[in-house]
Amino acid sequence: MKQADFERRHLAEWTRLSAWLDAPRQPRAAATPPPRRADIDASEAAVLADIDFPAAYRRLCQQLALAERRSYSVALVERLRRLAERGHLVMYRPPRARWLRIVDFFAREFPQRVRGQPGTMSVAALLFFLPLFGCMLLLQYKPELSALVIAPAQLAEMEAMYDPAAGHTRLGRDSGSDLQMFGYYILNNVSIGFRSFASGLLAGIGAALILLFNGVMIGTVAGHLTAIGYGDPFWRFVAGHSAPELLGIVIAGGAGLRLGLSLLMPGQRTRARAFRVEGTNGAKIVLGVFAMLVFAAFVEAFWSSIGWMPALVKYSVGISMWLLLLAWLLLAGRGRGTHYAD
Template sequence: MRQEDFVRRHQSEWIAFEHWLDARGQNAKQARQSRREWQGLGDFELPSRYRRLCQQLALARRRGYSPVVTERLQDLMQRGHGLLYRTPAPRWRRAVEFLIAGFPRLVRAERGCMLASFVLFWLPLVVIFAAIQWKPELSASLFDPMQLMQFENMYDPADPARKLGRDSGTDMAMFGHYVWNNVSIGFRTFASGLIAGIGAIVVLIMNGIMIGGVAGHLQAVGHGDPFWRFVAAHSAPELTAIVIAGGAGLRLGLALVAPGQRRRADALLEAGRRGALLCVGVLAMLVFAAFVEAFWSSIAWIPAWIKYTVGGVLWTLTVAWLLLGGRDRAHEDAPA
């Protein structure tokens, strides 16, 4: 093939490849921000276009085309190689990017299961709380007298010197206890979805009843103020993480019961992979909640308005993160 025909046949490909490199290959942040407006070569096409360019360069050299053609192709090949084979971002950075953007995108992708989990958890919580305000004796059917006495002692407004929500223990020791307790609840909520989803449903409802029962009893007996000051801050990441773990568990159960057009094993494998990624974010949320609970929530002398303000800020940030995180950038679902 003559050089003129070769250039005429492939010129449009080279121009498109060059325009992509100029517009999107220089700054990754700007490329993510402008991806909706970009009308040229699709990002997913770049690897195949790069391979074609390498083949065209080899042909041009073998056929003895002029340096004008071979040098242009060599330049495009080197720029494409530098982009495709550059050193990946450090793992810690990729993990942070996943938590900031990839995790909330994954939560939104499972919005149906997350909404069901939200209802299964919050509806029993609100109903049992309201029922105990109407009939305080209902709390005795949920907890034995020793448990009720322990709850009341932990949030006794007549004892302002003690730390809220605990009988004893240093902040660091309680941090470890809260991490273990929170993570175990989250893991049980997720893993119970393997029982055809019924396990996740039961765990979500029971958690809602227990939390609503404790809150309802303390409010009914006049210990509501220290209790609400204690839970105001860490409740946002902790309760939201339980709902997300429940949604991941429901997704497992749904894949087991209704795999659709796929084999049940394949559907379960995919649900397990997505559930594992969701659990990474849930773990981070629960560890953060445990930190806030141990080092902030238990402080009794901080005024209530400060506690509630911090709690409101954390609830706002949690909701905004899950609703808006990752909307302006294309991240991988995996953190590594």
């Protein structure tokens, strides 16, 4: 085969591999989809996302051996040799310590993956927070409507837990040690988050319904207790853990919506390929959500339930938690490493 024909046949593959190697990445990131960079258009980004680096590297080594055996030009052989050397460094560099990968995941990768789905995350936030605040506001004018959402017996139990005249030493519960309630809150929070994501398999409709349902339920409870004058103990209880818990539910729901959309609108990919990619990405997001919800359960069990703490302290901690978590999700990892865009 003439050199010109050889180059025409493989030039696009070399270009894609070179662009993939140019992308900033973590050690051992050969199996990680590369970023969508500003200088790569959408179609090329889709190709780069599907590159199988080990297979591409093996083909490159074979092509280099052919070029040397056929005595192609020094410039071509040198170009392929440099490309192979760069690939070798990526293929065989040692992995980092596990704890460093965990730190990097929460410091960079998780918030990047969340920001990489702005459309579905925004829709999830609207589906959750609009009914939540809507129900809270409506019940200030029509408190009797709470009985249409929650059974009167359940409302009576909640009123008993947050009755200011009852003199509870622990807020938000009638019994149980902090450690017991920590386990209960973990089970409850994580189950909601997992259902919000997994129900996205139903074309995204399941995730949307769970977000709406939880928004209505939480808004009804908050609105009812506030309307009847039990707002002080209730808000002192929820202030500390509301940020990681509510944001975790929204993020899990957004990942579930994205999973459903991959089946409805796979784009240029096959449905199987789109589902595999979005499922993997969603699973990593849910891993971060799991940590957020476990943290929320810890705060809820050991901090939120403290009854003697002044409201000013509780609200200050709650506001700080919201600001810190929003700053983490919106700013962490910007300009560093791989970006995971829609």
